[in-house]
Amino acid sequence: MFKPVKIMDLPEEEMILPGTRLCPSCAPQLAYRFILKALGPKTIVTVPASCMTVVHGMQGATPVKVPVLNTTFETVAASASGIVASLKNLGKDKEVTVLAIAGDGGTVDIGIQGLSGAAERNTDMIYCCYDNEAYMNTGIQRSGSTPFGAITTTTPINGKLEHKKNMGMIMEAHGLSYIATACASYPQDLYAKFVKAKEMKGQGLRYIHVLAPCPPGWGFDNKLTIEIGRLAVKTGFWPMYEIIHGKMELSKESKRLVDPTKRKPLEEYLTPQRRFRKLNPSQLQEIKKYVNDTWETINKRVSC
Template structure:
């Protein structure tokens, strides 16, 4: 794989209100390095609605439109329409939202914008729950996880449903470009964002962003945890470009257990529970590889 150097340009200033070890913070910093200053972004309710700081200060150094929870995509469409109406073609329009704002409350607007082929880049920074409001489960919370609304307790009521797949939903829209990414692989993420910016039409990236506060993990291990998510294929790294799947195979494979034991949110799971999840993860990975084979350009 050819490495893309991460641009030195900084568009997120120090002084933001992110937690120590926040993956979402790194995610935006990298995304805006990739996109540069000629970018306008929309941000719905999410951690990043708070992290830029308190009015009149803002640590994001490009124009930001803060919007209602379910409107990241529709707002980005509106910005794009205005730029088009004014003949301004060389500006990236970025919708930047968390997983709840994307896959729960915002999925209708996202689906609409993608179906309309609106020329926007939508990036979901996925920390796998409603972290800004205090770790409530979202449809992007993985199976087995503790959250404050799947609190385990005596009835073992952890999240019992599998994680919703944003990228597969986008692929089903026949989106020109969609991919997963992870903040632990900055060159890969930057390259994907730059690729997205080079394509006209809707683009959707979902970047796994470890959250020490919500995952009950050590802040200094966020990068390592992201790597384990990828190496265990719990978070497979792949792109779908015009229906063609390209899967990044991890250099070494680790077990789901290796990944889970870095985080307190999975602490309650027994050996059998983890074995069941391992089986699902393996099956999903096999299916993904089959999709890659099936869609390979002859």
């Protein structure tokens, strides 16, 4: 448990210069802004093909102040492992943080073999998945991280028929030292988690999964980005927790949601989003059951 970060304690220096190529109201950009504030200038980032490649710009110029390596879709964890190995060879591995940041496609579908390999080797790096719940950059195709019932361009009739992969638990099975979930709507919490991951340097791979609402992909008004992310947490759809050396602890915002009566009704989160427009009552019950089951599992973990 860490102390809440005050707004004035956050570093003022922007690591991403204004005038990026991303959509207005992009939550991954907001998350990335605070990730780089937490990790500081001595960071090397590696990104696969995703919206994160878009932010890094075209030939000649980039808005990001830290060194970034653009790689192919499946190699983000592998290339980060290579950077860690070469830093070790140069004797700079104590001072430089290596961050691999990939979207949900690059993490849960295409990049999972590289990530699993890096986790098995326990390479000393931070892996961040910013989860906008579909392949947004290529035109909203369904990914393994898309929730049940969501309409995408590849699931246009009934919505997705399968549930979201529980990536936190998959990574926990690798026996990592630090696993956390965060949401872009809580930048202070996100910042604190990345500072913690940075401080745990030398303890192998640290995995952080960040939920980042996407206005064009999820189908809501630009100004609601923060509110939708907040509702995802408050309805219990997105539990925020940390697992430090196998011990699970719920974050401040999610702690009181263990009691089902404290959770907001799930409809508040689902109705503003156009991707859930075709949800029928049985599908809604299925999502509610999924959320309840998730929380029961968490409950068992936290209470014992």
